[in-house]
Amino acid sequence: MRWLLERGGPIDRLSQTVLLTVPAGAEQPRLTAALQALIDHHAMLRARLTQDGELDVADAAGCVRAADLLDRRDVSRIDDLRAAVAEESERVPGLLDPAAGVMVRAVWFDAGPDRAGRLLLVVHHLAVDGVSWRILVPDLETAWAALAQGRTPKLPPVGTSFRRWSALLGEEARRPERVAEAGLWRRVLAAPRTPLGGRPLDPARDTAAGLRSLRLTLPAGTTGPLLTTVPSTFGTGTQEVLLTGLALAVADRQGTEHVLVDVEGHGREELTPGLDLSRTVGWFTSLYPVHLDLTGLDLSDALAAGPAAETAARRVGQRLRELPDRGIGFGLLRHLNPDTAPGLSEHPAPAIGFNYLGRFAAPGHAAEWAFAPESGSLGSGTEPGLGTAHTLDLNAVVHDLDTGPRLVADWTWPDGVLTEPEVRALADSWFAALTALVVRADGAAPLTDLSQDELDELAAGLDG
Structure with missing residues (x-):
């Protein structure tokens, strides 16, 4: 993250995106609730980039409203969704605003009651990496399944928080054994x-x-x-x-x-x-x-x-x-x-x-x-x-x-x-x-x- 910020220049659109197949007959309220469960459970999805280049994470569940972040696009009369997907995946990153705490945006492609739709999920890169998607996608499915059964989603617990990890990195950077590596890295760069x-x-x-x-x-x-x-x-x-x-x-x-x-x-x-x-x-x-x-x-x-x-x-x-x-x-x-x-x-x-x-x-x-x-x-x-x-x-x-x-x-x-x-x-x-x-x-x-x-x-x- 420091590497990115040191480079200077704009970063608001910098993001990672996945496109998922959602069940036929999906409804926006249930998708919104599943997305809300995901945001409430994973703290970095509620992060905000401060003017000092720090990340401030809102702790309260529900403080970031999924209903404000999920759009619906009617594609029930479209057989080939590629053009619509390309258009939305170009538009939606422009809606991200890390300084305002908007780290997530989503679009539901509503294909009608009898055809599987799509969910476009865009997350700012400050809040996600490639491994994170192996967590987020199964959690989203778990939340959806619980809601479909009339249950409140209960996602598996997170172990070490990103806040704790960040603090640990600062401590580790000053540990004498780690500082001793500096000579190795100087030789590599030379x-x-x-x-x-x-x-x-x-x-x-x-x-x-x-x-x-x-x-x-x-x-x-x-x-x-x-x-x-x-x-x-x-x-x-x-x-x-x-x-x-x-x-x-x-x-x-x-x-x-x-x-x-x-x-x-x-x-x-x-x-x-x-x-x-x-x-x-x-x-x-x-x-x-x-x-x-x-x-x-x-x-x-x-x-x-x-x-x-x-x-x-x-x-x-x-x-x-x-x-x-x-x-x-x-x-x-x-x-x-x-x-x-x-x-x-x-x-x-x-x-x-x-x-x-x-x-x-x-x-x-x-x-x-x-x-x-x-x-x-x-x-x-x-x-x-x-x-x-x-x-x-x-x-x-x-x-x-x-x-x-x-x-x-x-x-x-x-x-x-x-x-x-x-x-x-x-x-x-x-x-x-x-x-x-x-x-x-x-x-x-x-x-x-x-x-x-x-x-x-x-x-x-x-x-x-």
Whole structure:
């Protein structure tokens, strides 16, 4: 949150959005009551951003009225809802007002008594993160089910409050053992860098309004092993495997042995005994720099699924395991400790941002309270005037489909700093590097030993 506010610029529209399938015959009073139960139960949905950059949370249940936050749109005569969803998902974030305590807005798409409707739920990013939705959506369904049975909703209790977590972070940032990490983070930020892009990033000029994007999808046959075989073979996790592929691709494209990446983590670290953040809604995300050092590796061998691919994976995995508490200390020392912050702000942030969101059921099923089929029409929830944090951002997620898991990669960059052909070339190189890691983990022949027909078949699979 401090990272966001330090960037300056507007943030009112910055939000996350889900689109859910609601039961046929749903009525606005019951939906309002279910939403009210959600707001009353989760404190961050009642937060207000003060002029001092603090979050003030209203404790009284009912002080934020769901009836004022839920709109109805009649779509009973519309068969294809995508246009209506796209229109509302662009309009509704503009209704958020964190300074006034409006962190939530919703739209009910009323499809009539005989057809399942939709519920668009928009929450300001200061109050929610990706993990929070795994709490909010089931709680909303639970509240709805109770109301449908004539009962008052009773949601599972929240463990550690976000208020307590926030206070703990302030204490942790000054703990001597944590302060001792500052030298580690200064060394990471001082690692060699190769400039990325045709010109330096200018946050005043390069805003979200000028972002360009590219989405590519990896086939299930390659995605599956990235979640299972490759991590188990190399003794690491899926995130580390994806970062290994990114390091190999960037190093190959830029001719460097040093790749610096800003990595996002879920941030829900058990810093002290007795914490329970499993049901706490809020923005916990951590962000920390990682130096991926490929010194001495034969990149050609690694990209051809040779022994260097395994060496790279194990080295990256080891580097990330060496970071205390999965990197949360960087943000603490950079933003919450005035003694260590100056030394960590001397160097600019890495040019590349990376976020692996995990594995989710892909939208497309019409089951009640599932992510609706029209979810692909949702807007991005960005604030057009907010300065861009990185020259290039990669957000990756695995969608579970009936045909198997597929890795979906969203690349974004400011127009004029990079070009689409440059980004596409890097994206293709990343998929090729991931494929090489799969081949190496499977014990198959190096890519250099494959026939041209086999190489052509592999390339066709990547294009798919």
